[in-house]
Amino acid sequence: MKLDRIDIKILRKLQTNGRISNVDLAEAVGLSASPCLARIKKLEAAGIVIGYNAHFDLAKLGDFVTAYVQVILKNHRRAEAERFERAILRIAEVVEFHMVNGKFDYLVKIVAQGYDGPARILEQIWQADLGIQSYSIFIVSSTPIRNSSLPLSD
Missing domain, CATH: 3.30.70.920 (Lrp/AsnC effector binding domain/regulation of amino acid metabolism (RAM) domain)
Structure with a gap:
């Protein structure tokens, strides 16, 4: 899968806040909610996003x-x-x-x-x-x- 600039923005946001809502993520990367969610699903299906974890002290x-x-x-x-x-x-x-x-x-x-x-x-x-x-x-x-x-x- 070839990543474009929007995909990279999505990945940057997700790695700093995996719990960000789709609406907030879409706003942060300059998309509406539906296309943003479609891109996330595509990144997950391609195996680029493989999970969301909590970090502990x-x-x-x-x-x-x-x-x-x-x-x-x-x-x-x-x-x-x-x-x-x-x-x-x-x-x-x-x-x-x-x-x-x-x-x-x-x-x-x-x-x-x-x-x-x-x-x-x-x-x-x-x-x-x-x-x-x-x-x-x-x-x-x-x-x-x-x-x-x-x-x-x-």
Whole structure:
């Protein structure tokens, strides 16, 4: 799907306020309500808009700790990688999971309760014998920049 300037405006508005009413969104991008809604439906059908989420302040919800884990697998056969991926996808505390290029194979973001929460999850993963050669864990101590908006340009 080729995006025009109005589509980009819609995406910019939605990423900063996914709960904006269609009427307010239409006004903000210079359309009437019906064509605006049609464009949103088209963006959703094309798989460009894949959902609308709420963001939370973890500190107000409890004692959550975020960690990033770099994982290196013992071998790189596709079947082994798929087995590892299936197991990781079943862990609720894994909130992001990326196969990457470079010195390690996967980057896993874990959010768990308690200072030892990410380590407990990682121990479960290690004990499951999923073909991990090594891993490094990085506990997040602060997040000076939290940028949830993409720099979309016309």
